[in-house]
Amino acid sequence: MKTPLWFCLFVLLCAPARIALCQGEPVQRQLTPAQQQADFQLFRKALQEVHPGVYRYTPKAVFDARFDSVAARLTQPQSEQAYYAALTSLVVQLRCGHTKFIPADRDDKYPYHTSQLFPLRLHLLGGRAYVLYNYDGSTAIPAGAELLRIDGRPVDDILTGLLPYVSFADGATTTAKWLELQAFFAGYYAAFAQAADRYTVEYRRPDGQVAQTEVPATTLTTIKAVEKQRAPAARYPLQLDFRPDGAAVLTIDHFWVEGKQQPYAQFLREAFRQLRARGTKSLILDLRNNEGGNDSYGTLLYSYLASKPFRYYQRIGTHARRTSIQRQVHSEWFYGLYRRVFIRRATDGIYEFRGRKGLKLQQPQPEAFGGDVYILTNGWSYSVTAEFAAVARRESRATFIGQETGGAYGGNNSGFFAFVHLPNSGITLGLPVWSYYMAVPDTAHPERGIVPDYVVEPTAADVLRGTDREMEFTLDLIRRKAATSARE
Missing domain, CATH: 2.30.42.10 (PDZ domain)
Known part of the structure; x- marks a missing residue:
């Protein structure tokens, strides 16, 4: 779901070159009201006709009123930075972390005043x-x-x-x-x-x-x-460590594997074979700072924890095949083929994407782990990570420790991406085109993340000392449970 490398390359290809200052920061222009309004109308159509969840978390009447309010204020010339700030406030109202809004030729995290940054x-x-x-x-x-x-x-x-x-x-x-x-x-x-x-x-x-x-x-x-x-030294994103006290720690930095690295499925198969061979009773699954990746990886991981068949995705929504701004929308070359083959209109009028394995009933692995599972999460446990965590929470399969996930319990908007370039301001809007809905109870709070059973937050002193507060808490929890079991 999150493919940051090709996303950045695509944005660079879509955005035209700009004249740059000697220190590397592009020159800011003043945008006329007419330029602002033209870009704004394209921006609004792109959100309404391409983004699959524009009104998923903010009611249509509320969001449309905010659209109108911003448009009404675009009556005076203003800088690219001020215009970027005005539209960013609307992007935030989507409450969709996969939507990207990037000024041309600028770092998306440090877009302006790159020689005057707080130190x-x-x-x-x-x-x-x-x-x-x-x-x-x-x-x-x-x-x-x-x-x-x-x-x-x-x-x-x-x-x-x-x-x-x-x-x-x-x-x-x-x-x-x-x-x-x-x-x-x-x-x-x-x-x-x-x-x-x-x-x-x-x-x-x-x-x-x-x-x-x-x-x-x-x-x-x-x-x-x-x-x-x-930054820590580069390492293989999948790590399995066996501790002297008998617990095992499976760390997954992200849900994609690159180049000549060991394939993900092969790694999981061998890791869980080792857990069974060693008779491991407690598994710590460290998913902190894991922002996601390939959605099928989350499904496969849970199949190694499941004890019975399980549902993963409930449905995947999308828009109709064409929009009124079709020529301004860019995406991967193979996306059109996917839409022609897999998009169907459901009985409720919603368009759905039906080509993902995760929509089918899933089966547990023959060597699925049957011991205690402890999952570590934080705000950057996102996208595929939050999807996996939602199913583990629904099935009461693990004890969660750390902070609430940044990804929502009910799902997210992600999958393939489409890009719309706003020609006057030079901003590129990156839009997910699928809306994933997890097979979780409607009675829960789907707009919230997965809230831990034990909220544990590192302090500045922990960071400075290199203390892993969440891991230490988890290991102590395992020791106390083992001591209680020994007394019984």
């Missing part, structure tokens, strides 16, 4: 911000300090003001929004709040003393270099 890497928890490090290497503000104000504005006001511009979430979930804002605060702050050459920062030291200092802005080049240096 501190933050950890957000409970609406508060803590400093992890300065991108320029300065230690003037100590690691672990709580950030209180930026240029006199309280941090909680800043975070509250930025959150409405973060679209990475499904339905009513917010955990992914906070992680996204935490990871790319500098980009969001420059795009939707302010950018400056220097920032006055008020903070509370770990010893409780309040101090204030001025810090120079940093650049996108510096941020990317530091984050690359601090």
Whole structure:
């Protein structure tokens, strides 16, 4: 479902080149009201005629009123950045994290003022911000300090003001929004709040003393270099580790396997064979930061935990075969073939895609694991990961630990993608074209994520010390259960 590499390449191919400044940031133009309105009408039609879930989480009357409200304000010339912000507010109202909105020739996380970025890497928890490090290497503000104000504005006001511009979430979930804002605060702050050459920062030291200092802005080049240096070493995305205490940890970083790596199905088959051979009784499935991938991978993974046949997807909705803006819509060459062969109109008038294995009754694997399962999730447990977790939750197959998933319990909009380029503003709109509905009870809260049985959140101190709070909690839970069983 999430294919970020080809998505980025496609966006680059679709967007025409722009004149760039010497430091690498494209020149911003002033857009006339006529240019804004023309792009807006194409933007609105693309959402209404291509996106499969425009009104899935926001009622049509409410969303249409918001469309009209934004359109009514496009009466004065404004910069590309201001226009981008106005339309981003509507993209967020979709409550669909798979929808992308990317200005031409710009980094989608740091689109504007890339030489005036806020220089501190933050950890957000409970609406508060803590400093992890300065991108320029300065230690003037100590690691672990709580950030209180930026240029006199309280941090909680800043975070509250930025959150409405973060679209990475499904339905009513917010955990992914906070992680996204935490990871790319500098980009969001420059795009939707302010950018400056220097920032006055008020903070509370770990010893409780309040101090204030001025810090120079940093650049996108510096941020990317530091984050690359601090990133963990590349590894195979599927890992199975057996612990001395008898528990096993299966870590899945993402649901796709590239190049010459061991095929996913082969890895799972061998992993669960080993679990059975060793007589493993407790399996920790670490799906934190797993943003998804191939939807069939989630179905296959659950078949190794199931004890009986199970339903995975209830249905997959989509739009009719053609739209009024057909010539402006671009997608993969094979998408048209899929639509001609697999799209059918259901009895309720909704178009459905019927070509996925996950729509059929699924069977458990012969070597399915029968022991205790503990699943670790956070806000970046998304897309395919949330789909898998929804079925595991429905079947009461695991104990969940960590934070609520960013993907919604009831499903998501994803699958194939279509792209519409707004010619005047240079923005590319990336739209999912399938709407996945999970086979879960209607009585649940499908717009929420999978809420853990035990909510465990890492602190800034945990991050700085390298402490894995969620894993430690899970291992302690397993030890306590084993001790209780031994006494009985």
